[in-house]
Amino acid sequence: MKLSIDSFSTGSFPKRLLMILSFIALLSACNETQQATTYDWQLRENFPIPQVPENNPMTQAKVTLGRALFYDKNLSANQTQSCASCHFQINAFAEPEVTSTGSTGERHRRNAPALVNIAYNKTLTWAHDGLTTIEKQLLLPMFGESPVELGITGHEKKVLDRFNTPYYQELFHKAFPEQSIDFNLIVKSLASFVRSLVSLNSPFDRYAYDQDDHAISESAIRGMTLFFSEKFECHHCHGGFNFTQSTSHEKQLIDRRPFHNTGLYNIQAEGGYPQSDPGLSEITLNPEDNGRFRAPTLRNIAVTAPYMHDGSIATLEAVIEFYAAGGRHITTGKLSGDGRNNPLKNPLIKGFDLTKIEKQDLISFLETLTDENFLIDESHSAPSVNDQSMINNSIH
């Protein structure tokens, strides 16, 4: 398949997106016959099954291929980065950097989000109401030119040729019998691997769903009550089994795409967020959407610092102080302004009194959302040494 991604560099972001959408329409038109395989999501009992695009049903073979690709630096044009260079398993596939740096050294304006239960996400990235499938979203790190992440654009053939090895031929053959290796198949298998990153086994889950009363501490139970209270309001935006409003699955019929301005900025008292990243308004062109970002899942939140779309809050403690203050007051520099008075701020971010003990209790509760096994689960890790030796070049 011929990719015409080059033209992305010239257009504005929404225009580039249009290009991506038409590219995806092409992908769908390929109309593949998939092996009929049932996939084991390893969900908890009675948990809803995530929805996947009809033209990319889950199979274990695709997940296995996607896993190898995710960790393979051959996917970047200059062979310096893989997906795992910005998404570390030990950080729930987030990264301990304020914002990411791409394979050519270009700085991304945003913080790499955790990849946790992405299969349930209604929309992808920090602030885009039109990106609804991982297949579409992955074109950004792979082919995007502003900023360059993996930098494949202009190097398509060179990159594809690197996967023409016995190891990959075998993996591709199992995942997509009778089809020749191309970016369509790479995107599909990477998306399948990302969907397989399911995390539902934290101490909180054992407390809430396995009736294990001792799975979390007294302090965490108090923190949970605060989290779900009308004083702290957290649950309105970070609610449901995935601790985000932005959830979609077989039982969720209402279309919810919630984005909120939380009062992080109010530059020169004009309500503005930094021009480099105005949030949802960049996509919708509606000034009312300035500063609106998606409320992310809070699962595994204790291991994904720094926080917010721009990584501008360093610790969980500081996040809670930010909510208690009802926004952020920046007193010096070009970002100065009192976010607490941002006219577009969501009214639920109204601030509250907070004792030291309450702060500690809320942190204890958020810590119970860490699924330790998810962070070391081998099925999500780089392929084993034996497999690795078959890959031509180094992997992350």
Ligand code: HEC
């Ligand atoms: C240079 C660092 C970097 C690389 C390489 C990278 N990502 Fe990301 N990833 C990010 C950042 C930053 C975002 C947030 C983008 C935004 O909000 O605009 C992101 C967002 C995502 C999301 C959306 C998550 C959500 O919650 O909506 C997924 C899925 C994802 N990346 C998967 C991948 C995969 C798969 C690869 C490899 C093909 C990859 N990423 C490569 C930094 C990176």
Ligand code: HEC
């Ligand atoms: C009005 C909706 C709303 C309410 C209420 C709310 N949040 Fe958020 N939360 C968001 C949004 C939106 C973001 C992302 C903001 C951004 O990046 O600009 C966020 C981000 C976060 C983050 C950082 C996530 C990450 O991956 O970086 C944490 C932690 C968090 N919220 C915890 C809480 C807690 C605890 C409460 C209750 C005290 C709370 N939130 C109340 C909407 C909300």
